Amino acid sequence: MVEPVHLSGTTLEGGGQLLRIAIGVSALTRLPIHITDIRGNRSGGGGLKLQHLTAIKWLANASSATSTGAVVKSRTLDFRPSLEHDCSKSLSSDIDVGSPGSVGLVLQAILPFVLFSGCQQGSIHITIKGGTNVSMSPSIDYIQQVLLPTLSRIGLPPITAALNHRGWSTGRTEMGSVTFTITPLGNGARLPGFNLSSRGSIKHIQATVLAPRSCEKQARDLLAAALGQQFPHLDVDITFEDSKHSKRLYLLLVATSGNGYKLARDWLYSGKSTSPNDAVPRLISQVVSELAAEIEHGGCVDEYMRDQLVVFQALAQGKSVVDGGRADGKSVEPSLHAKTAQWVVDMLLGVEFDGSGWCKGIGLSAGEDYAKRKDGDESVTRLIDTLHV
């Protein structure tokens, strides 16, 4: 029996990202994993929440894995995908988180498998029910405006996300639903190494405001003034959608460069205020200043996008570069989330990253039996060691 790779859940960020990247890569490569102290750096005892469990169950089914510890609040998970390449399960499915847990984070966990498993040809539709606007996670607006265009830019087949219904973690909690249409890589295809560099100057800013209708004029006026002051000479577009609840306030700002790169900042307002009109000025000033800092570093991706790209750098063929910008004369450090993802792919695939954002990926071909390749590589290493003795 292949020994599972042991991952301590308190490493670096010590949250859900570690688990999602680990189960996604494990299901895809069929390398078994054993995770302890899951979300061990989080308050409230850590352990699995519904969002994590939903991803585990989907991936366990898709990769015919056996799992132990896949229950809410569990702090230990043993996940062993089938050693046989089994493509009998349809990947088109409806996934229900069962709470307004983030749709985007379930997508984050399953996407590498959907794209690289080689199990299905042609487009597939996956509807995920859960939260579309949830704090500390990619919103549906970020997914549509930043994540998916960037994944397409690195060479992955186009993915679309159709919003059926918004789901919120603020105000009255409400379940939402998004249908993703994904065309997996054809059997045997690889993602070539990619190079995200030479951003070029920023040309355009798109603002997306979700707030009660009573805030529309105030938000438009304040945004136009704040963006005009911070970014004179840039084209600005503002779209407004009625969030229909006084506690649902969200702003996303997306800057697009001359070379087509997209950098963003957003905030699902979580501060205390007596009325939404009191919150709007704070929301706008914070997101505008955070976007200015993202633009200032000159890199091609924002902090969150850099987190999402790690797993694709690891799977791509050869060298991939992601320019995360420079500050104080040195490369901007990846976030703790990105460092955690880097640690996980290094533990499983032996892929190391340098501080300036590049790594040499394994060049996984869709449908490849990677566990066998790794076993072969290790046998060769053992043989060389023996011959040297």
Ligand SMILES: Nc1ncnc2c1ncn2[C@@H]1O[C@H](COP(=O)(O)OP(=O)(O)OP(=O)(O)O)[C@@H](O)[C@H]1O
């Ligand atoms: N505003 C944002 N826009 C886009 N992506 C975001 C944003 N905030 C967080 N993320 C992404 O969401 C993920 C959050 O990972 P994290 O481990 O904190 O998640 P979690 O499962 O909610 O776990 P935990 O509850 O343990 O924090 C990271 O990939 C991060 O890049």
